[in-house]
Amino acid sequence: MTGHATDEATDTGxxxxxxxxxxxxxxxxxDAGTGRGAIVRAARRAFALxxxxxxxxxxxxxxAGVSASLIVKHFGSKEQLFNTVADFEPAADELFAAPxxxxxxxxxxxxxxxxxxxxxxxxxxxxxxxxxxxxxxLLRERFREQVTSRLTALLTGPxxxxxxxxxxxxxxxxxxxxxxxxxxxxxxxxxxxLADLYAPALQRLVTG
Amino acid sequence: MTGHATDEATDTGxxxxxxxxxxxxxxxxxDAGTGRGAIVRAARRAFALxxxxxxxxxxxxxxAGVSASLIVKHFGSKEQLFNTVADFEPAADELFAAPxxxxxxxxxxxxxxxxxxxxxxxxxxxxxxxxxxxxxxLLRERFREQVTSRLTALLTGPxxxxxxxxxxxxxxxxxxxxxxxxxxxxxxxxxxxLADLYAPALQRLVTG
Numbered sequence: 001m002t003g004h005a006t007d008e009a010t011d012t013g014x015x016x017x018x019x020x021x022x023x024x025x026x027x028x029x030x031d032a033g034t035g036r037g038a039i040v041r042a043a044r045r046a047f048a049l050x051x052x053x054x055x056x057x058x059x060x061x062x063x064a065g066v067s068a069s070l071i072v073k074h075f076g077s078k079e080q081l082f083n084t085v086a087d088f089e090p091a092a093d094e095l096f097a098a099p100x101x102x103x104x105x106x107x108x109x110x111x112x113x114x115x116x117x118x119x120x121x122x123x124x125x126x127x128x129x130x131x132x133x134x135x136x137x138l139l140r141e142r143f144r145e146q147v148t149s150r151l152t153a154l155l156t157g158p159x160x161x162x163x164x165x166x167x168x169x170x171x172x173x174x175x176x177x178x179x180x181x182x183x184x185x186x187x188x189x190x191x192x193x194l195a196d197l198y199a200p201a202l203q204r205l206v207t208g
Numbered sequence: 209m210t211g212h213a214t215d216e217a218t219d220t221g222x223x224x225x226x227x228x229x230x231x232x233x234x235x236x237x238x239d240a241g242t243g244r245g246a247i248v249r250a251a252r253r254a255f256a257l258x259x260x261x262x263x264x265x266x267x268x269x270x271x272a273g274v275s276a277s278l279i280v281k282h283f284g285s286k287e288q289l290f291n292t293v294a295d296f297e298p299a300a301d302e303l304f305a306a307p308x309x310x311x312x313x314x315x316x317x318x319x320x321x322x323x324x325x326x327x328x329x330x331x332x333x334x335x336x337x338x339x340x341x342x343x344x345x346l347l348r349e350r351f352r353e354q355v356t357s358r359l360t361a362l363l364t365g366p367x368x369x370x371x372x373x374x375x376x377x378x379x380x381x382x383x384x385x386x387x388x389x390x391x392x393x394x395x396x397x398x399x400x401x402l403a404d405l406y407a408p409a410l411q412r413l414v415t416g
Contacts, residue, residue, distance in 0.1 A: 127335050130387050140388055148389065159405075162393035165385050166406055172388075173381020177373050179338050180348055180380075181356065185370035197367075198374055201409025 036074050038064040041120070043085045048128040052082070052136065086139045088146040091122035095147075095171075096154060104203025105195045107167070111174055112191040123147065123168075124175035143168075157208030167205050174198060246272040247279055249328070251293045256336040260290070260344065294347045296354040299330035303355075303379075304362060312411025313403045315375070319382055320399040331355065331376075332383035351376075365416030375413045382406060 042064035046055045057078055061068040075081040094114075098106035114122050126143040129136035151164040174194075178186050186194065250271035254263045265286055269276040283289040302322075306314035322330050334351040337344035359372040382402075386394050394402065 124338075126388065127384050128338070130332075130336070130384070143388060144392075148392070159393065162397060162405065165389050165392050165394045166382075166402075168388070169381035169383075169385030169406075170378060170409070171381070172384040173377035173379070174374070175377075176335050176338070176380040176384065177377030180334060180351060180376070181373050184352075184356070184373050185367065186373045189370060194374075197370065197413065198377075201378070201412060204409060205405065 034074070035064060035066040035070055039066060039071050039074060039081075040085055043081050044125055047082055047085060047136070047139070048125040057081070082138075086142050088123065088126075088143055092146050092150055095122065096151065100154070100156070100206055102203075103206045104201075105199040107171060107202055108174065108195040108199045109191050111171055112178070112194050115175070115178060116191065121175040121179070123171055124179065127172055127176065155206065155208065159208070163205045163208055167202055170198075170202050170205070242282070243272060243274040243278055244282055247274060247282060247289075248293055251289050252333055255290055255293060255344065255347070256333040265289070290346070294350050296331065296334075296351055300354050300358055303330065304359065308362070308364070308414055310411075311414045312409075313407040315379060315410055316382065316403040316407045317399050319379055320386070320402050323383070323386060324399065329383040329387070331379055332387065335380055335384065363414065363416065367416070371413045371416055375410055378406075378410050378413070 039060065042060045045063065046060050055078065057068045057071050060081075061071055064071075071081065075084055091114075095107055095110050096103070111122060114120070123143070126139055129139040148161075148164050148168050151167060152160045155163055157163075178184075181187065247268065250268045253271065254268050263286065265276045265279050268289075269279055272279075279289065283292055303315055303318050304311070319330060322328070331351070334347055337347040356369075356372050356376050359375060360368045363371055365371075386392075389395065397405075
């Protein structure tokens with residue numbers, strides 16, 4: 001993986017950051033010298049930051065430090081690569097892997113630890129797709145299905161859809177502010193302290 | 209102003225949405241047939257969504273439905289236009305215009321009402337600047353100065369900088385989720401109902 005000034009648009013979607021072992025085949029454990037993880041991270045950056053039509057396998061290959069033919073070997077076409085990386089399901093698996101009674105804290109810890117483990121933010125890239133009406137709308141659609149709708153189904157009590165949207169907002173906002181203030185107070189705080197401050201609000205929306 | 213699929217990257221930075229009258233000269237009241245407001249909105253979109261070097265006055269003019277020479281007349285050079293629109297101060301004036309004891313609710317209502325009044329989100333455009341190391345970093349710097357640092361100075365109690373960062377995150381997250389779910393439950397809720405659900409978390413961080 002090549003150097004990159006900021007890494008907000010990337011994540012591996014893997015669960016390893018929270019110490020729960022390897023997940024859906026895109027984390028470092030799945031890389032194992034194949035360059036697969038580096039390709040996925042470069043592809044997520046590229047598709048999040050540029051219009052679909054402008055993204056090239058050659059550009060992704062250069063960013064990942066591999067050959068374009070290796071991308072084709074692992075993923076097939078640009079369309080297939082896009083479909084692979086436009087997937088929040090591994091992130092959702094990890095985020096929602098806690099009982100409702102403690103989900104708020106688990107959500108904050110998972111987001112912060114995933115970011116600290118250099119895997120990047122598990123959700124934030126969807127925000128970069130806003131304001132564009134091209135293929136990136138698929139990324140938003142996937143987010144709504146795989147994150148918001150799934151969370152809506154998990155919640156009990158009144159207005160689960162509205163609460164799920166607001167919970168998603170709080171998670172995106174946490175990632176956004178940590179990325180916006182890379183040398184700020186939040187960057188110096190432990191995940192546990194961030195959870196102490198931020199999780200009660202999430203838990204309130206989870207509990208309903 | 210031309211049609212645009214989504215409007216998340218735009219706002220006028222004006223205070224009129226909350227019914228407090230015209231603000232810093234970029235709202236509809238300041239437009240008065242001059243096209244100034246349309247230019248500002250088009251420029252915010254352009255600078256938020258594309259690398260600085262790729263933005264042209266001609267492109268902004270086309271989006272705003274005016275001539276490039278009108279932009280030069282009102283704003284001067286591209287650099288001067290960027291400096292004008294990379295300004296969160298009018299938004300911060302409005303957002304922070306409430307006593308600390310009721311600031312949480314005021315923040316939510318201001319964000320939602322500004323969005324509903326078709327002026328767009330007062331803060332969200334800064335998120336589109338993430339992941340880029342070009343001139344858009346100025347937008348982030350302005351946000352930190354004009355929003356986060358100003359809020360830090362307003363807060364009393366422990367860890368004001370950390371709480372200000374997390375409050376900024378919650379506001380950005382609110383805008384992000386409303387933009388991500390344009391037909392969702394949040395889009396159907398009244399500003400007051402959204403404040404009922406979302407403001408207690410903000411108020412908790414404000415109060416410390």
